[in-house]
Amino acid sequence: MSANWFNSCGRVSRRNFLSDCGMGFTGLALGSMLARDGIAKEGAWAPPNGQPHFAPKAKRVIWFFMVGGTSHLESFDPKPALNKYAGLTIGESPHGDAVLKSKFYRKNVRDFAGVPRNLMPKLYPLQIGFKQHGQSGIAVSDWWPHLSRHIDDLAVVRSMWTTDNDHAAQLQFHTGRHIFDGFHPSIGAWAHYALGSLNDNLPQFITMGAPPRDCCGGVGAHGGSYLGPEHAGIPMSTNPANPLPFGTPGASVTREERAGQLDLLRELNGLAGVEYPNDAAMRARIKAYELAARMQLAVPEVMKLDGESEATKKLYGMEQAATKRVGQQALIARRLVERGVRFVQIYDGGWDAHSKLKANHSSHIKGVDQPIAGLLEDLKQRGLLDETLVVWGTEFGRTPGAERSDGRDHHPYGFSAWLAGGGIKGGIAHGATDELGFHAAENRHYVTDLHATVLHQLGLDSHQLEVPGHKRLEIDFGQPIREIMA
């Protein structure tokens, strides 16, 4: 970029502020742009240049996260033994030793409250039936009628485990670290940091829905931590009138006034630039204002669903009260990735079924089943699924034993997640829990294996993403789950 770049388009006519005048971005993250512009120190370590480490399978990610802990047992991991031995304690069942004498029992768990959670010993039968679906014949619970039609696109991982037995596992699921270890960059932030932008008009990492509460990691679940706030997820509401934080000045400044201000600002900054020809920060700031202005226009446009057909809206369940909210988020997620947003994270809360699991899960699953299935369908129709990785996860599963009379407690020892699209092999159930659905038993995967898999599909080697002064532990990197890759 020439030292007097602004001359190439300085003194531009008014009202043209938002148009590109040859100084647009070239598909790089702002961080790497600064590096390119010499803000990063010579000879020193430099941030990623926006290029993947190897050929990517996926370009973008839609990440659904069920806040509170979805029962794997009533979703993707059927355990007939629970019905057979219902009412017996774990110890009384023939699988007692396999569970309670397992080398994993209590060993990995770091108790959030300082004391271990009680074992829920009395086996609780499955609250819903299962059927096999698709060519693969993978069983899915009857609470998921829509998603089960897509089972041949899904790779279900039934052997996830984590180490926090309380809801700060929400943070852990996204950063790979127990909350006792503090905050670390979230998976979305890593993707954003490594790859940057596919679209200059939109934020690259967007979250929708209510994030975890402060107890449980809060916005750390999409935080940038030491990568910097610029890599953190930007929370967005689905309201087209005001979707971004500080996204509009409200009624106090009119559109025309804002345009006038921005025109003036551009002129003045350009004039000041004459005095500071080598000021890379100034150039970056001018660009940031342009991006902000474009974002303000582009983001509400994404939220406006007028152009979507009724059939499409119906596909997402938007016409029904139960599925409207998530349906809208999922549809917006599609519109975002369509426009090149790298990472969309959707939170859905309320799954913490300590009691009345049946009522809780039947209604919460209903809330997400059709929207997520609709999204898969829609992505497929539009040929986007190949390059869009859809991930569904939750912080932990739920206990095989009953809590009180009709609930299940937190269960970090074994639970399920699934992936689809983006170079993932469909119709596969990978890993397994034991007969009671207690411990992840085969092909165990700590949460960062999911991260490594996502990064791998994006063409990234998590080991190559490290920032000096922030040494990562081996467990932070995870291992890509190669068995589920197409």
Place this chain on the structure above:
Amino acid sequence: MKATWLYIGTLLIPLATDAADYLRDIKPVLKARCYACHGALKQKAGLRLDTAANIRKGAKGGAIVTPGKPADSELLYRLTTKDLEERMPPEGAPLKASEVAAIKEWIAAGAPLPEGETAEADPRAHWAFQVPKKMPLPGDAGNPIDVLLADKRAARGLKTQPEAERTILIRRLYLDLIGLPPTRAQLADKRPWNEIVDALLKNPQHGERWGRHWMDVWRYTDWYGLGAQLRNSQKHIWHWRDWIVESLNEDKGYDQMILEMLAADELAPEDPKALRATGFLARNYYLFNRTTWLDATIEHTGKAFIGLTLNCAKCHDHKYDPITHVDYYRFRAIFEPHQARLDPVPGVIDFEKDGLPRVFDNHLDIKTYLHLRGDPKNPDTNRVIQAGVPAVLSSFAPKIAPVRLPISAYAPATRDYVQRDRLAVVEAAVVAAKKELDAAKKKAATAPKENPKPNPKPIPKPKPEKPATAFEVKDDFSKANPKLWEVIGKGWKFQDGALHQTTATRDAERLVLRRPMPRDFELTCRYTHTGGSTYKSVTIRFDVTPDRKYANYVYTSAHAPGPKLHVAYERGGVNTYPAEGRVSQPIKIGTPYTLRFAVRNRLVNVWLNGKSQLAYTLPDRKPGGRLELSGFDATVAFDDITIRSLPTDVKLAQSKNATTRPKPANSVETLTAKLAAAEAKVVSLKAIFAAENLRHKKSHLKAASLVAAKREAEAVKAAGEYELLAAGKDAKKVKAAKTKIANAEKKLAAVAKGAGGYTPIRAAKKALETPAHKEAQYPTTYPETSTGRRLALARWIASKKNPLTARVAVNHVWLRHFGEPLVESVFDFGLRAKRPLQAELLDVLAAEFMESGWSFRHLHRLIVTSRAYRLSSTTAGADAKTLAADPNNHFYWRMNTRRMESQVVRDSLLHLAGVLDTKMGGPSVNPGDAVRRRSLYFKHSRDQQDKLLKMFNDADHLQCYRRSESIVPQQALALSNSKLAIEMSGLIAKKIEGEEFVESAFEILLGRKPDSTERQECLKTLGELEAEAKKEKKTNPAQRARRGLVHALLNHNDFVSVR
């Protein structure tokens, strides 16, 4: 190893190689993987691998290479063996096959020595480990900063830029020294530079500005936890923040600041002002894990004060620096005994309200062990680690000497103000009890004589109230009737002919009748419980006093385990649910009920759906109070209500509890007992304090303890006696009171035999060591000595012989004036930190700093009066050769442009708008748009951070030795759209007076005048904005346009930039 490379995808595969080159192919591998243990720092097994000659020399046990014979070479065996006990390097992956192959080739080729290879230097010779010295400067050379920089520039032919414009300079200085931009008058200040500098350095806002910088470095954070449970840092840690600000404002020596932060409890145990400094340590408190807590303490004491990454030696010897694994645990042993607690502050007894967070040595004999591979579950208990500083710099370490503490330090209950404050509370209770008793006596004297003994039965017939002036209220709730009802709360809605409470809440959302109620009345209300969370109650209160601490009420509850109908009452804010007033009823959600009740004096009769349910006599009445309808944890639909005076001829059923009328809590007899109990409490507390004060005189303590025990038991007994009277017929309370008296009597008997003790006063609050602990299990006094370890550490750090301390501090100060540090790695001055380009300058400043009595004010003055500080930041018109030779300004031939820190951005907006609240110090405030205090007073913790500040790289509360300066679109959105920016723009625009609006706005916001083009552009925009506002029919279009212009200028690059 010359190679031909084949590219396959992104993989590079060597196709063919010839002989390996030692310098190119082998040395870098050895350096990365082997030097840490076999180099200049350490020679494990007597082996050094840092030169080819040393490799050939071999280890203690003999040669490791046999030139020409790779197969016989121990080195290759050790690199390739499968035996993990023997394989080198012991940590991490083995060397790659290609690396081993290169070494093999080199040995095969006879292990040739390269020319002129020199060994690694002795780590003790590292530049930063030498005491900084002032290099001699020529006579009256002027500011040493300029002399030294000029020297270096001259050697490279670099030419400086001219001095910046005066107004730009003044803005730079204001933002740097007080963190607020200058006013127009201040920009026009004609005083000499020195005078402006001195005035700003003495401005108390200077302490706030630099206090925030040091809060970054020293990791200030407010507490976080779950509910009231403290998990990290300390409540009221702001006391430490105030200490920082005050210390800077009084120009306390940095050496003294270090002593106080690490060891004020040992250095000045009776000085609460100094004790605040130990917030530096208390901040690291972590409920869940002591090792995490101590690791943070060690890491950040090392990084903040001496620029050493001690944390790298937690699991093994430091890879680069001469710090051993044992050194780490020696350092840990310094801190091992310490814990955190809240000390009482004068005038406050409740630690939730205030307290002084501080540290103290609690476990004097606790042992420190080395954790094998850093695993706290795997301590090496064979060897106790002694406290000490890293051996390499220990030559000037003072001896550790235990410190005897004064009684006020280890027994906080002996402090004057603690005793005064606690006595004040019980003495106030005496005064109140007296007043109550006097009033009761007066009433008893004037009131018609009551039967002295409770009437067996029936209670005297209440005198009929004056014939009803036909009080009647009817409402069918078909629409709002504000004349009749005051509606409080948001959940109320009229629909479908009923009044709905739509939110289930425990807040006092209620309907209040606006009419005065007769004493005797009858009420009929039809309603439906429509939902709710736990209690699901519908409550009708009467006799409600204005303070709402007194009421009688009737309610129905659909609470799942025990639905019921209940008459209950509230006295002094305490609710009583008498068993006699309760009837189980299967109240259901969704079923309409008709509740009727009649009240005659104290007697209440209740009917549900026309069926008589209950008769209950209230303990007393206060007729004339309000009537209120509400839900509690419930949503309700009220269909209609009728209230009327109770006709005298309506017969009411007598209650069963009428005969068991309790002695009124306000009888003379009861209140006399109450006063006696209050007085006994004062006597008891005084006796306890007398005993506490003798803690250090063991000979007198026994006798005083017995007296205190006796007085305490007497006070308990007196309290029991009062409670017995006040309990009336409440069996539970009667039993509790009797037990209390019996226990007190037992205690008195023991005391008479010379046994027993008093309950000591818990005047301080120790932070729990683990979540499993309870505060009550900790003693109320603390050890009488402190180990003196932290004081010795502090003296070592603050010693003029310590080569690191002054350098590290000066580097931080320089960074914040120039935007770039002299040593890039601001928290690591270890071996990886290369000698900086301006090493002499750093040394001169460090030496000068120490000589000045570690005066920050002196250091700031030296820096901001230098010519280097005053240079222009532009590169326009710069000497082309200079620009080419030093584009990154390593030689300070111009000033660097910096961005305001987040706090400065916000504070500047408020200040320019004239609304900044300049109140200093005090508790941290919740972030938010409406706050007008300076940003450093915001709560800043893991769970709380101001949104706007966060956008502009607020300090990371975990570690912030240097703020990052990101530039992201969200900042643009925040400055252009936030409520704060828009509101302040309006206020700033209003403040600007006179004709020259554009001129003034430019000066105020950007610190300079506009040039003619800028002026024109602004005027043009002003005109357009005004026309627009007129078109849109906005009020005061001219002012609105001005706001628009100011707002645009706030978003100008040069507003957030310090030029």
